[in-house]
């Protein structure tokens with residue numbers, strides 16, 4: 094049984110669920126990994142100088158055992174998220190600690206504690222097998238997967254699964270991720286693949302679309318409403334390109350922060366009008382690495398008021414972290430909200446707390462999304478309300494270069510990776526719906 098036989102079955106319009114269930118599984122497959130014995134390879138280097146192309150490998154790995162409530166999925170396409178960049182430069186810590194800790198949980202989770210980590214937190218593909226207890230999905234189903242892995246034995250996760258004490262990000266804090274020909278997921282990660290998209294277009298939104306949905310739209314996040322002024326950092330990037338779409342589709346007013354005219358044009362093409370080029374306008378929120386400059390916060394706030402007819406920000410969509418957080422708190426209106434899901438520029442945030450308490454502002458920590466939020470975000474894609482922001486597609490062999498490009502902020506929107514798919518453009522089932530949205534689908538392509 095080879096990967097090619099699986100691909101032939103996926104490409105054949107006559108394949109039935111029984112055909113896929115009858116396909117013998119390969120003993121091994123190709124996967125993108127980092128290695129446990131290389132976690133010190135970048136010691137002493139600046140973050141910027143750590144090169145994912147050196148730590149990312151394409152290995153032939155054995156097929157993992159399938160457990161209860163799980164599914165093996167043939168991955169046609171995946172994407173590079175920033176968490177794979179962090180994994181590949183072993184920052185803020187190596188992910189092998191996560192795998193060891195998960196491996197201590199049970200006989201079944203021991204499978205994850207290996208000398209290699211198969212990374213990747215997005216996929217679009219076809220179910221090959223399901224484990225005992227799975228009834229909602231069958232071999233042959235065309236799916237995407239969100240990246241929340243939970244055990245759900247504790248009551249803590251039954252109101253909001255992101256609060257499960259054993260909540261993990263698949264392909265980051267667990268093994269057998271999506272940057273591979275086959276992936277192992279829990280069946281409660283699976284969602285229907287939008288039928289008007291190619292495999293790579295369907296795989297790209299996943300992680301960032303679900304995260305932006307919780308952080309901005311869900312009542313577990315900012316609970317955005319029509320008319321809100323929403324400040325979006327990196328508004329044409331992975332998270333930002335979906336936050337901008339949610340703000341526009343939800344009747345809010347995005348104020349898009351980008352770092353180039355080209356990125357500003359991308360935001361305009363999405364329908365945004367209020368745009369701040371942080372490079373062109375030269376904001377320096379820090380005088381030195383320990384001292385912020387409130388005058389720059391004020392200059393930034395004045396600029397925002399120029400763009401909003403004198404109003405301040407209702408919701409800040411935060412993820413750059415240390416560099417921008419002081420300004421983010423300052424420019425938020427009285428009673429407004431700052432939601433944060435990351436700290437790309439540094440975890441130790443510093444802000445003037447007078448502007449928080451005297452103006453009754455809220456800071457909300459947000460992380461990925463629960464199954465319902467991921468499902469609702471994927472449904473908006475499937476309905477053609479929100480569109481993939483896929484800019485460039487790499488081969489599995491070039492995943493290291495893809496991660497390098499994301500690390501150096503050389504990309505736009507989302508970066509895709511073909512896994513089993515031999516070429517771009519495959520997997521479209523509803524061509525009529527696709528034709529209606531083709532301009533929006535291609536908005537970020539090859540910019």
Ligand SMILES: C/C=C/C(=O)SCCNC(=O)CCNC(=O)[C@H](O)C(C)(C)COP(=O)(O)OP(=O)(O)OC[C@H]1O[C@@H](n2cnc3c(N)ncnc32)[C@H](O)[C@@H]1OP(=O)(O)O
Nearest residue numbers: 174175176179184185186214240262300304434435460461
């Ligand atoms: C979907 C996409 C997502 C993204 O892209 S997010 C960006 C990428 N992610 C990251 O960069 C974050 C990566 N993760 C981390 O950096 C670390 O993962 C955390 C900082 C989140 C947590 O690190 P630490 O605190 O070291 O691990 P602990 O498991 O929370 O705790 C370690 C030990 O500390 C004990 N402890 C925890 N809280 C307390 C407390 N409040 N008082 C006393 N002890 C505490 C625990 O029990 C445990 O102990 P014991 O090691 O013995 O098991």
Ligand SMILES: NC(=O)C1=CN([C@@H]2O[C@H](COP(=O)(O)OP(=O)(O)OC[C@H]3O[C@@H](n4cnc5c(N)ncnc54)[C@H](OP(=O)(O)O)[C@@H]3O)[C@@H](O)[C@H]2O)C=CC1
Nearest residue numbers: 175304327330331332351352413416434435437438460461
């Ligand atoms: N907790 C969670 O669930 C998730 C967390 N994340 C984290 O969020 C972060 C962003 O992810 P993602 O959007 O995919 O990454 P991208 O690199 O695709 O986009 C981030 C954008 O933010 C802007 N940016 C970066 N650094 C700064 C800075 N110092 N000041 C101002 N703007 C900055 C850049 O846009 P420009 O140059 O145009 O200003 C950049 O393109 C990562 O750290 C990632 O790990 C991502 C997804 C989920």
